[in-house]
Amino acid sequence: MGIQGKIHNQIRRLRFEHDEMTQAALAKAAGVTRQTIMSLEANKYSPSLELAFKISRVFNKPLTEVFSYEQTEP
Amino acid sequence: MGIQGKIHNQIRRLRFEHDEMTQAALAKAAGVTRQTIMSLEANKYSPSLELAFKISRVFNKPLTEVFSYEQTEP
DNA sequence: ACTAAAAGTAAAAAATATATTACTTAATGT
């Protein structure tokens, strides 16, 4: 999707707050590829809900603290 | 994805709580097809994060009140 | 019983996310 709002994430920041966790380490912990993490940090696309939950769980944060939806009113 | 946890949603319940909102009405409000809503209620797959945010917004609830991630410990 | 609206089912196409592979660039330590 992608006309209305945009998804932002705090992945990069949270990685550093978690002892400079590496992209590869996060990827492994979340059960995805490093490229997936890369693409998310580079905002190439937004993740599936499942992946969003997994990443949040790695950081021990509620999903909405990791991902946010910036809505442009239609 | 889909080995570890499962995503549950409260869409159907929330539709009824919102004045018996119809699947078609929710679909329109969220900017997707009725089939998409159907498939989500039938748990055929889990949505994109963006759609999850959109649906939550229609119900005026935080995402985590509409969608939950039931995690089976690995 | 009839009608209309809503919900369910299904198949295939289109769009988007994720994996795989491989290479390049940047950063860090020795």
Next chain:
DNA sequence: ACATTAAGTAATATATTTTTTACTTTTAGT
């Protein structure tokens, strides 16, 4: 300066989500 590790880029393949279309069944009202 060299080696190593992390990060960035990119192309293609695979998987998953969403649309489109069309038809069937259920539900509610008259």
